[in-house]
Amino acid sequence: DQQVKQNSPSLSVQEGRISILNCDYTNSMFDYFLWYKKYPAEGPTFLISISSIKDKNEDGRFTVFLNKSAKHLSLHIVPSQPGDSAVYFCAASRGGSNYKLTFGKGTLLTVNP
Amino acid sequence: DSGVTQTPKHLITATGQRVTLRCSPRSGDLSVYWYQQSLDQGLQFLIQYYNGEERAKGNILERFSAQQFPDLHSELNLSSLELGDSALYFCASSVGLTGGVYGYTFGSGTRLTVV
Numbered sequence: 001d002q003q004v005k006q007n008s009p010s011l012s013v014q015e016g017r018i019s020i021l022n023c024d025y026t027n028s029m030f031d032y033f034l035w036y037k038k039y040p041a042e043g044p045t046f047l048i049s050i051s052s053i054k055d056k057n058e059d060g061r062f063t064v065f066l067n068k069s070a071k072h073l074s075l076h077i078v079p080s081q082p083g084d085s086a087v088y089f090c091a092a093s094r095g096g097s098n099y100k101l102t103f104g105k106g107t108l109l110t111v112n113p
Numbered sequence: 114d115s116g117v118t119q120t121p122k123h124l125i126t127a128t129g130q131r132v133t134l135r136c137s138p139r140s141g142d143l144s145v146y147w148y149q150q151s152l153d154q155g156l157q158f159l160i161q162y163y164n165g166e167e168r169a170k171g172n173i174l175e176r177f178s179a180q181q182f183p184d185l186h187s188e189l190n191l192s193s194l195e196l197g198d199s200a201l202y203f204c205a206s207s208v209g210l211t212g213g214v215y216g217y218t219f220g221s222g223t224r225l226t227v228v
Contacts (some may be wrong), residue, residue, distance in 0.1 A: 034216045043219030105155035
């Protein structure tokens with residue numbers, strides 16, 4: 001039972017254009033959503049998060065949008081840079097204690113110069 | 114450097130053997146989480162410890178066990194290893210019981226290859 005789904009295993013975009021990575025979830029109890037970035041031979045690193053009380057959170061070139069009714073979130077990277085090439089994991093958690101992060105399978109983003 | 118240290122970085126062992134993976138959390142973090150990433154799989158949660166006590170269990174096999182010591186470092190023990198156990202094993206840490214808004218801090222992982 002995969003509660004967090006990233007249906008696109010890979011995405012390729014041109015440098016300077018927008019990258020849009022998508023994530024769907026099934027558990028309506030999730031109230032925090034996070035994006036992690038992972039380079040080869042490194043562990044995932046936190047990128048940006050959003051609480052379920054918001055529908056948008058922005059941090060520089062990165063914006064996360066949350067559509068609770070559709071149980072869908074997306075990460076927008078504008079403009080995309082070659083250094084953004086990495087695997088992006090979507091994750092979700094519930095509030096309170098003892099609730100761990102549930103991750104999607106990841107999307108490999110390639111930004112071509 | 115994330116502050117979470119995992120050793121060893123690579124491990125090659127034979128089927129049926131037992132290995133121990135070690136994790137030192139970021140300074141000040143009390144929670145340690147273990148995740149497994151197999152080929153084409155996302156990060157699968159295995160187990161969580163908080164201040165020495167087990168707090169949550171995920172899809173962890175009975176052949177696997179973990180503990181967190183008084184100095185807060187954690188070890189993941191994998192026994193009777195099978196080829197399918199080959200994977201990247203990540204340790205992560207957080208200050209409290211949950212990751213909250215900022216999630217967890219991950220180590221760089223241990224790549225286990227079972228031959």
